[in-house]
Amino acid sequence: MMKKEYAGLHAALVTPYTETGEVNYRELKKLVRRLIAEGIDGFYVGGSTAETFLLTESERKGILEAVLEENNGEKLVVSHVGAISTRQAVDFAQHAEAAGADAVSAISPFYYKFTQREIEDYYLEIMAGSGLPMFVYNFPNLSGFALTEPFLERLKSSSRLAGIKFTSSDMFQLERIKARNPGLTVWNGFDEMLLSGLAAGADGGVGSTYNCLLPLVRGVYDRFRAGDPARALAFQRRANEAIEVICRHGVFASVKKLLEYSGIESHGCRRPFSPLSPEGEAELRRVYETHLAR
Template identity: 35%
Template sequence: MTNSGKPSAPFGRTLCAMVTPFTRSGAPDLGGAGLLAERLVAEGCDGLVLGGTTGESPTLTDAEQADLVRAVRDAVGPRASLVAGVGTADTRHSVELIRAAEKAGADGALVVTPYYSRPPQDALQAHFRAVADASGLPVMLYDIPARTGIRIEPETLIRLADHPRIVSVKDCSDDLLATQKVLARTDLAYYAGSDEHILALYAVGAVGCVSTVANVVPGHVAGILAAFDAGDPARAARLQLRATPLIEAMTAAGLPGAVTAKALLNALGLPAGPVRPPLRPADRAATARLLALHAELTGAGQNP
């Protein structure tokens, strides 16, 4: 299939990879999750990814994941698409999770490449098809080889695009050439999963982003894409570049995004709580730097 234009955005344009708030004791803070989700939607996010990497998916039980989807659905109603993280290293378990997510009210499912076991590409195809076949939810494939140890090769993505429920990709491959090859030959809806690539991927045909940084500056992230859509790529570029120091501090300075996002949210008085082990909270120096960069970005004005 040859793509003749930008595909539709099945889950919205500005998606936040939302943290999972916990109480001080480490239990899920479902009320806090609802409050945070409402804020994100009010400030520009039209989709939320729940129980993904930034949501500390490896530490969530199956019941906690379903409860999270229900709580956020109750809070935001139909105002935003909810994409539930259901990917694991076990096909059978992922099938169970996607069915549970559908029952809980999710609009879609994020399915990460099976990690650690490093299956070959034909096994990846079989895994993704089995999960997509297990429910009626549309699927977003999650290509993040730096974490999983294996990528979804472009030819594999091109073959998977023929599945009626495999509709999109969260792209953290950091391989712009490969991404363009898939965009040119399929109608898969690409979402930039690395905040530094939001504008670059959008400019070549992605439909939006799944942003970690949107946890703390949802309006700014939405503004990058809105400026481009309004025919002002220069403004979009200025907004992207202005966010670069915060993006680097949150996602590329040695601490996972869940840690940095929660450090900032807690410092700003917003629902987040602790991270679960083995992650550890950011120290005072890291938190102070994040706060300073956040203040610099949000106080720099909105009309560059």
């Protein structure tokens, strides 16, 4: 497997909808083009932020194809292929390879209480089923499964294991994983902790708010890499002022509303997500005018 450069910032893309609730591929492509112009390093497609488990199989595949078409080889494209069913996840991975994605990622199978061995086999079968590098999506708060060293050691038996999307506040574990596995790429997953993740050894980040806060997030990453932690912290604090409001009113709906203020039609989230309250919209408008309006 040819080693690619995976460091940097990768937007966990939202899914814009039309007024009638269909996927709006035109606005999705507009968002991809804007983020490229703002300096994104790559795209994480079809993950939690995309409301992936509220999408049909054809929508998940169509979204990836639209992103790849607009990206046209410019930036890294990672396709999230996670599913409860191994067979379905392998099918998504094979589609991603055929469509031209650079790598795949997968959340661990959830809902049923799968054993560690069953989850290990799930990842190994996905990696065996396509020729793409794999980023394990570690998100214990939602999946119910937390990455362990023995688990990681077994996955390393596959040459296709490229890294980890580490969506956890356990910076000690992040540092230990990176220290013991310097050849693996580790992406920080919680946007409000990007600077903490970088300090612990993360190679970059994947984030929901990168869709709308990229100039601030870029400041965190670039200033840290330049050896200026004080300026990096200043950017993180500015980003966190916005993230605090975003989290208060629902991350996905809030990110989409901020995008709408800047000209990307999104039309909220799919049910059972609730629409934003008038108070939430007003507070997000203030965030936009304070931090994002140009």
